[in-house]
Amino acid sequence: MLEPLIRRTLVKSPWLLHYDCSSCNGCDIEVLACLTPIYDLERFGIVNVGNPFHADILLVTGAANHRNGKVLRNLFAQMADPKVVIAIGSCALSGGVFRDAYNVAGGVDRVIPVDVYVPGCAAKPEAIIDGVVLGLEKFTGKLRGSQS
Numbered sequence: 001m002l003e004p005l006i007r008r009t010l011v012k013s014p015w016l017l018h019y020d021c022s023s024c025n026g027c028d029i030e031v032l033a034c035l036t037p038i039y040d041l042e043r044f045g046i047v048n049v050g051n052p053f054h055a056d057i058l059l060v061t062g063a064a065n066h067r068n069g070k071v072l073r074n075l076f077a078q079m080a081d082p083k084v085v086i087a088i089g090s091c092a093l094s095g096g097v098f099r100d101a102y103n104v105a106g107g108v109d110r111v112i113p114v115d116v117y118v119p120g121c122a123a124k125p126e127a128i129i130d131g132v133v134l135g136l137e138k139f140t141g142k143l144r145g146s147q148s
Contacts, residue, residue, distance in 0.1 A: 013045040014139060016132075017055035019075055021108065023062025026122030027089035031059060034132075039125045041132060052078040057135055060114075063091040065103045069111045076112040082142035084135045087114045088128055090121040097121075 020028050034041040035048060042048075049055055052075045064072060076085065087108040090096035095106045108114055115138050118131035 013047065014056040014136060015047045015049045015054050016057045016059060017049055017052055017075065017079070018059045018061070019072065021060060021062035021064050021068045021072060021092065023089065023091050024122075027061035027091070027120075030122050030125050030128060031061060031088060034125045034128050039129060041129060044132070044136060046132070052076075053080070055079050056083060056139060057132070058083065058085045059088055059132075060085065060092050060108045061088045063095045063098045063101075064105045064108050064111045065101075066105060067103070069105055072108070072111050082139065082145075084115045084139045084142070085112055086116040086118060086131050086135045088118045088120075088131065089123045090119065093117050093119060 018028075018031055033039060046057075052058075056079070058076065058079060060072065062068075076083070085108070087093055091098060092108045095101075095104050098104045099106060105111065116131045116135045118127050120127055123131075
């Protein structure tokens, strides 16, 4: 009886964790711009948190490399199911301009499964918001799919 209520509130108030995999900070600035009153990502009920144990959505910017890949896998493993991963920017999608560097593994999907891809260098706030809305739809679908 309590579980459906909890699932409904999770959809209305998802918590978001942002992780930078060593990017140029262009996408990070745009993600932070989405949290300002101009774009107001919080109108969807989203709360930005710093703890993976509380997060439902993981926003990842930057190219995955061998060092931060371990941290990214750890963060993903610490998040409760269901969870959604959103890769933001060219670097997170494919490695971007850093893809030929010796230490870059490539896109985020080489390390953890990704649900939504937001292209751009740097990705525009409007595109990031569209990606988050798509991520929310996938999150809702995962919540409904996990009901018995």
